[in-house]
Amino acid sequence: MIRILTTAAAAALAAVALPAHAGELYGGVYKHAVDTPFTLDSGERGVDLQLGCRLDPVLPLARIEPYVFGSVNTAEGGTDLVGVGVSRKFGLGGVYLRPGVGLVLHNAPETRVSSTSGLRTDLGSRVLFEPEIAVGIAIAPRATIEASWVHISNARLFDSQQNPGIDMIGLRANLKL
Secondary structure (H helix, E strand, O other), X not given: OHHHHXXXXXXXXXXXXXXXXXXXXXXXXXXXXXXXOOOOOOOOOXXXXXXXXXXXXXXXXXXXXXXXXXXXXXXXOOOOEEEEEEEOOEEEOOEEEEEEEEEEEEOOOOOOEOOOOOOEOOOOOOEEEXXXXXXXEEEEOOEEEEEEEEEEEOOOOOOOOOOOOEEEEEEEEEEEO
């Protein structure tokens, strides 16, 4: 039921934003819970399917683009999420860099403890920070592809001893509208 609500919320957010100021649609496939120095093993696995929409820049001179997205994990009990944020694209010749930062709402368990280490592996709060960065290249006049890293965590604000977080690394395709 939660997964259906998460997917419906992501679709609703994208649908509300599309008619007025949609700049770009994107979709991607990510490896879920990649082990990096920014995370602890949450015990989750699977693949994430992400769908989102970037809006036209809200500050045209700064070229800051708001975005909304949803991500569904394919594994049983995996974390799904919906989020909002802002990003900016920096051109570097034929490639570009796109950093972003946002907030997500997720459906991971409120309390989870690792059976092997005894450490808590829950995410600390329902609302998490979502920094991300992508490197992309144009493949057609209106289409680009990006390799991206998305991180979700509480930044130790709700548990100063631990911040498991989840990192997702994958590819996404973007279509300029």
